[in-house]
Amino acid sequence: SQQGEEDPQALSIQEGENATMNCSYKTSINNLQWYRQNSGRGLVHLILIRSNEREKHSGRLRVTLDTSKKSSSLLITASRAADTASYFCATDASGAQKLVFGQGTRLTINP
Amino acid sequence: ETGVTQSPTHLIKTRGQQVTLRCSSQSGHNTVSWYQQALGQGPQFIFQYYREEENGRGNFPPRFSGLQFPNYSSELNVNALELDDSALYLCASSSYRNTGELFFGEGSRLTVL
Numbered sequence: 001s002q003q004g005e006e007d008p009q010a011l012s013i014q015e016g017e018n019a020t021m022n023c024s025y026k027t028s029i030n031n032l033q034w035y036r037q038n039s040g041r042g043l044v045h046l047i048l049i050r051s052n053e054r055e056k057h058s059g060r061l062r063v064t065l066d067t068s069k070k071s072s073s074l075l076i077t078a079s080r081a082a083d084t085a086s087y088f089c090a091t092d093a094s095g096a097q098k099l100v101f102g103q104g105t106r107l108t109i110n111p
Numbered sequence: 112e113t114g115v116t117q118s119p120t121h122l123i124k125t126r127g128q129q130v131t132l133r134c135s136s137q138s139g140h141n142t143v144s145w146y147q148q149a150l151g152q153g154p155q156f157i158f159q160y161y162r163e164e165e166n167g168r169g170n171f172p173p174r175f176s177g178l179q180f181p182n183y184s185s186e187l188n189v190n191a192l193e194l195d196d197s198a199l200y201l202c203a204s205s206s207y208r209n210t211g212e213l214f215f216g217e218g219s220r221l222t223v224l
Contacts, residue, residue: 031211040199042113042215043154088153097142097205097213098167101153 006089006102014110019076021105023089024069030095032065034074037086037104046074046087079109113137115204117216124192125224132187132219134202142166143185144213145177146201154201160185189221197223 007022025032031050035043049056049065049072056063062075076083086106090099114137124130136143142161146154156169160179174190183204189196199220203213 033212035215040218040220042115042201042217043203043213044113045212045214048210048212090153092211095211096159096167097144097211098156098159098169099144099146099154099213100156101146103151103153 006087006105008105009103010106010108012108012110013079015079015081017079019079019083019107019109021074021087021089021107023072023074023102025072025089025091025100025102026070027091027093029067029091029093031092032063032072033090033092033099034061034063034072035088035090035101037088039085043088076107079107081109081111083107084109113204113214113216115202115214115216117200117202117219119219120217121220121222123222123224126192126194128192128223129188129190130192130221132189132200132202132221134185134187134204134216136183136185136202136204137214140204140206140214141183142205143179143183144203144205145185145187146203147171148199148201148218149195150198157187192223194223197221 033048034046086104088104090101116135144159145157148154158168199218203215
């Protein structure tokens with residue numbers, strides 16, 4: 001079963017705009033991770049945020065975590081056509097690397 | 112490139128058959144996890160192997176089984192295939208010494224007819 005919900009399920013924006021994806025989860029966590037998947041291929045790790053962190057940056061990515069609301073957001077700034085992919089959040093309850101994934105957000109960047 | 116390789120990339124089986132999927136983990140990684148991803152869904156955890164022992168299992172029946180070898184490569188075996196087993200099977204390697212991220216292979220796409 002899936003841990004939580006991702007919102008929106010699909011997002012289409014123009015190149016250069018910012019994209020924001022949200023993730024909610026149900027149980028307490030050790031960390032939350034975001035992954036990217038191109039066209040049903042393997043997942044690529046983007047960023048990990050621990051339960052005691054509130055915000056993390058990596059290049060054009062910004063992730064926030066609100067453990068009181070059991071939610072996280074991923075912001076991609078200055079989007080590019082190459083950012084077109086599905087994005088998944090995944091929670092790790094114990095730090096044992098057994099991840100529970102959301103259903104994903106399909107992001108389309110229009111040139 | 113994550114250094115995790117999976118084979119075969121695609122295969123077609125019929126109901127009732129058995130399948131074996133293979134995974135070579137990234138150098139230095141001692142943990143392998145398997146995930147099933149149905150079309151349009153997020154991956155679901157099947158099980159994890161650490162030092163050749165099963166180290167946790169998701170909500171999958173016993174006909175899903177696995178092995179990890181001394182070189183940390185791994186196999187996923189599925190017996191008595193059902194139509195709902197059609198999915199992308201993803202292998203991920205990691206090390207307990209790293210930050211917690213998983214390194215995924217490109218997957219094996221199984222179609223059951």
